[in-house]
Amino acid sequence: MSTSVSLSLRDVHLAFGRNQVLRGVDLDVARGATACVIGPSGSGKSTLLRTVNRLLEPDRGDVLLDGRSVLGDDPDALRQRVGMVFQQFNLFPHMSVLRNITLALRRIRKLGEDEAVAVARTHLDRVGLAAKADARPAHLSGGQQQRVAIARALAMQPQVMLFDEATSALDPELVKGVLAVLADLSAQGMTMVVVTHEMGFAREVADQVAFMDAGVVLEAGEPGAVFEAARHPRLRRFLSQVL
Amino acid sequence: MDPLRTLWETFFDWESMREALPDMLTVGLPNTLILAVTAALLGSALGILLAVAGISRTRWLRWPARVYTDVFRGLPAAATILLIGVGLAPLGMQVWGPNPYPLGILALSLIASAYIGEIFRSGIQSVEATQLEAARALGFSWGEAMRMVIIPQGIRRILPAWVNQLIALIKDSSLVYFLGLLASQRELFRIGQDYAANTGNQSALLLAGLFYLALTVPLTHVVNWIDRRLRHGRPATGPAGDDPDDLDLALPGAAGGNQR
Numbered sequence: 001m002s003t004s005v006s007l008s009l010r011d012v013h014l015a016f017g018r019n020q021v022l023r024g025v026d027l028d029v030a031r032g033a034t035a036c037v038i039g040p041s042g043s044g045k046s047t048l049l050r051t052v053n054r055l056l057e058p059d060r061g062d063v064l065l066d067g068r069s070v071l072g073d074d075p076d077a078l079r080q081r082v083g084m085v086f087q088q089f090n091l092f093p094h095m096s097v098l099r100n101i102t103l104a105l106r107r108i109r110k111l112g113e114d115e116a117v118a119v120a121r122t123h124l125d126r127v128g129l130a131a132k133a134d135a136r137p138a139h140l141s142g143g144q145q146q147r148v149a150i151a152r153a154l155a156m157q158p159q160v161m162l163f164d165e166a167t168s169a170l171d172p173e174l175v176k177g178v179l180a181v182l183a184d185l186s187a188q189g190m191t192m193v194v195v196t197h198e199m200g201f202a203r204e205v206a207d208q209v210a211f212m213d214a215g216v217v218l219e220a221g222e223p224g225a226v227f228e229a230a231r232h233p234r235l236r237r238f239l240s241q242v243l
Numbered sequence: 244m245d246p247l248r249t250l251w252e253t254f255f256d257w258e259s260m261r262e263a264l265p266d267m268l269t270v271g272l273p274n275t276l277i278l279a280v281t282a283a284l285l286g287s288a289l290g291i292l293l294a295v296a297g298i299s300r301t302r303w304l305r306w307p308a309r310v311y312t313d314v315f316r317g318l319p320a321a322a323t324i325l326l327i328g329v330g331l332a333p334l335g336m337q338v339w340g341p342n343p344y345p346l347g348i349l350a351l352s353l354i355a356s357a358y359i360g361e362i363f364r365s366g367i368q369s370v371e372a373t374q375l376e377a378a379r380a381l382g383f384s385w386g387e388a389m390r391m392v393i394i395p396q397g398i399r400r401i402l403p404a405w406v407n408q409l410i411a412l413i414k415d416s417s418l419v420y421f422l423g424l425l426a427s428q429r430e431l432f433r434i435g436q437d438y439a440a441n442t443g444n445q446s447a448l449l450l451a452g453l454f455y456l457a458l459t460v461p462l463t464h465v466v467n468w469i470d471r472r473l474r475h476g477r478p479a480t481g482p483a484g485d486d487p488d489d490l491d492l493a494l495p496g497a498a499g500g501n502q503r
Contacts, residue, residue, distance in 0.1 A: 055376060080382040090377035094396050103391065104381040149377075156381065 004191040005066040005081075005159040006031040012051055012061035014044075021047045022058070023215035029160075029208065031066075032189035036202035036223075039212035040238060045195040048212065049162045052193065053082040065160065080108060083158030087165040089145040091137035091152070097124070098133040101152045109156065123151035127181050143174030150181055161185065163194040179205075199242055203227055211235045256446040263438040263447035267454060271431035275458070278416035278430060281348050283409050286355025293360030294367055295389065308360070315357035320415050324350040328422040344428050347419035355412055362404045366397035400473065403466045410459045410466075417455075431455060 007029040014022040021044045029035040037045045050056040052063055054075045062069050070078050091100050101120035105111045111119065124130045127147035129140075137145050146166055153161065163182065167175040179198060183205045186192055196202060202209050203223045210220040211232070219232045227243075230236045296308035315323065327350035328343055335346050370393050378388035398405075417432035424433060435451030 053380060055379060076379075076382050076384050079380055084377075084380040086373060086377060086380075088373055090371075090373045092374065092377075092392050092396075094399065104383065107387065107391070108382045152381070 003159065004032050004189060006033075006064075007052065007160050007191055007193065008062075008064040008067070009048070009052070010062040010064065012048065012058045012063065014047060014051060014056060014058050021215055022051070024061070025212070025215070025217055027193075027210055027217060027220070029191055029193060031191055033207040034186040034190075034192040034194060034205055035208045035210060036206035037193060037195045037210050037212055038197070038199070038202060038238075038242075043212040044215040045212050046164050049084070049164050049193060049195055052160070052162055053079045053084055055084075076108075080156055081159045082162060083153030083156055083160070084162040085146070085149050085153055085164065085166050087168050089137070089142070089149045089169070091145055091149055093137050096134050096136060097129070097140070097148050100137065100148060101155050104152070105155055119155055120151075123155045124148070126154070127151045128177075141174060142170045143177050146170065146174075146178045147181055150178075150185075154185075158190075160191045160193070163192065163196070165195050165197065167196070167198060197242065199227070199239075211238065213238070253445050254449050256444050259438065259442055259444045259446035260450045262442075263434060263450055266429075266434050266438075267431060267447075267450060270427060270429055271434040271451065272454060274428060274430040275413065275416050275432075275454075278348060278351060278419060279409065279412040282351035282355050282412050282416070283359075285348070285352035286359050286408075286412070287363075287405070289352065289356035290359030290363050291394075293356060294363035297360065297364045298367060312357045312360055315354050316361070318354075320354055321418050321421065323354050324418050325421055326350075327353065328419075343419075343422035343424060347416075347422050347424075351412060351415060351419070354415065355408060358408055358411070359405065362401045362408065363397065366401035366404075367393055368397075369400055370396045403470045403473070406462055406466045406469065410462050413458050413462075414455065 007027075009025050009027040012022050012025040013020070025044070025048055027035065027037075027048075037048065039045055047056060051058045054063070054070070058071070063071060065081065091097075092103070095103065098117065098120055101123060102113075102116040105116035105119055106113065109116075121130060121133060124133055127150055129144055129147055129151070132140060132144060132148070137148065140148065150166075166182070167178050170178065175198070179201050182192070182194065182201070186205050194202075194206070206223050208220060209223050209226040210217045211226065211230075211234075212218065213234050219226060219230065219235050226235070227239065230239060293308045293312060296304040297312070299305050299308075318326075324347065328346045331346055331349070332343065335342070339345055367389075374392055374396065375385075375388055378392040379385070383391070416430055419430060420433040420436070424430075429437070431451045431454045432448075435448040438447030439445050
């Protein structure tokens with residue numbers, strides 16, 4: 001794994017037309033730490049993740065990796081440093097599992113075919129799907145597809161990983177396997193931002209939990225502090241509904 | 244005279260058909276195929292450009308693509324072929340001499356590209372936006388993401404509509420006769436028409452019609468077959484390879500017939 005880096009968001013604002021989705025978000029994730037972002041639907045969690053790898057450009061504020069702003073960087077180069085996993089997996093359905101992973105390895109990391117395949121197989125093995133290399137995504141369960149998506153992102157040797165509700169589209173019995181992969185990754189020191197509704201996961205795995213509502217981080221802190229001693233009434237109300 | 248017998252002799256005079264058959268096979272059929280297939284290829288190449296321009300974020304690409312499509316879809320094919328074939332003849336004269344054949348192909352290609360561009364555009368737009376997002380998140384540029392992820396998926400979905408367009412082109416290639424082709428350049432319809440005019444008997448024209456049907460009817464069945472496969476996926480045959488015709492995708496109403 002390549003060395004992970006710290007991530008900071010400073011006063012990030014973003015509007016879609018008149019709809020102000022992010023209203024000044026601050027978040028610091030130390031190198032190798034896992035931050036879980038929780039909050040109600042529409043609070044701006046997914047939008048926030050997309051400003052980190054600049055799938056969405058913030059209107060104002062700054063995004064820093066290792067203390068250095070990335071807003072002036074080439075977005076494509078930035079996205080090689082920041083891996084992302086989506087709610088709907090978004091595997092490429094017209095390619096085998098293996099090729100889903102080797103495509104970017106070959107085209108972007110410029111690896112030769114043999115090396116790309118070797119790297120891809122290593123990462124498939126890591127998520128427990130070495131046997132599915134030749135299958136099409138459609139022939140995999142949701143949980144398996146999501147693990148392939150994680151392997152695909154990790155194969156690019158990112159320094160930060162973003163997870164956008166990675167288990168929300170999964171049947172309950174498939175959630176565990178994906179969360180285990182995330183916990184494993186967190187334990188290995190990957191810097192991670194995990195948008196999730198899995199409060200148990202956040203409590204056990206996160207170094208930091210940030211509660212977002214209406215485009216700002218209302219409260220952030222260690223899981224214990226956030227879950228057991230929430231100060232903000234909005235957070236207390238949210239927790240009473242989801243726990 | 245027995246009217247039925249007259250009708251029969253007008254359309255089913257075997258002697259007239261036999262006379263026209265060699266020209267149909269050696270001249271008409273190859274020319275029809277050359278006109279249709281070349282126009283399909285050129286039209287598809289131009290159609291891809293039109294489709295990409297049509298979904299571009301810059302209006303300076305989007306609008307010209309829109310206008311082009313509206314004009315060439317809106318004009319009768321016969322008018323376009325005449326306008327291009329006659330209008331550009333002086334220019335063609337300088338490039339390839341007094342030969343209307345390339346201009347016929349050009350006109351057919353321009354018409355086809357307007358339809359094929361729309362087919363491609365709908366195919367590309369039918370691919371979920373999240374696919375583009377996922378490809379961009381991996382570090383692919385917009386162009387690479389389109390080329391390697393979006394367009395390959397879109398093209399599979401529009402194959403039936405594309406084959407329909409090929410059928411339309413086979414039929415429209417008959418209109419090139421307006422341009423006054425050399426004897427060796429005549430396509431099926433023109434040969435049938437010539438024989439019909441010389442003999443006063445329509446049987447050769449009917450034979451030309453049969454040739455068209457022999458080309459188009461199997462193609463319509465190819466369309467239906469592709470369509471079925473796209474809808475239901477092909478039967479599982481164990482681990483799938485990377486073969487490009489593995490069409491196990493859902494399909495958004497791809498068999499949209501020819502609207503001309």
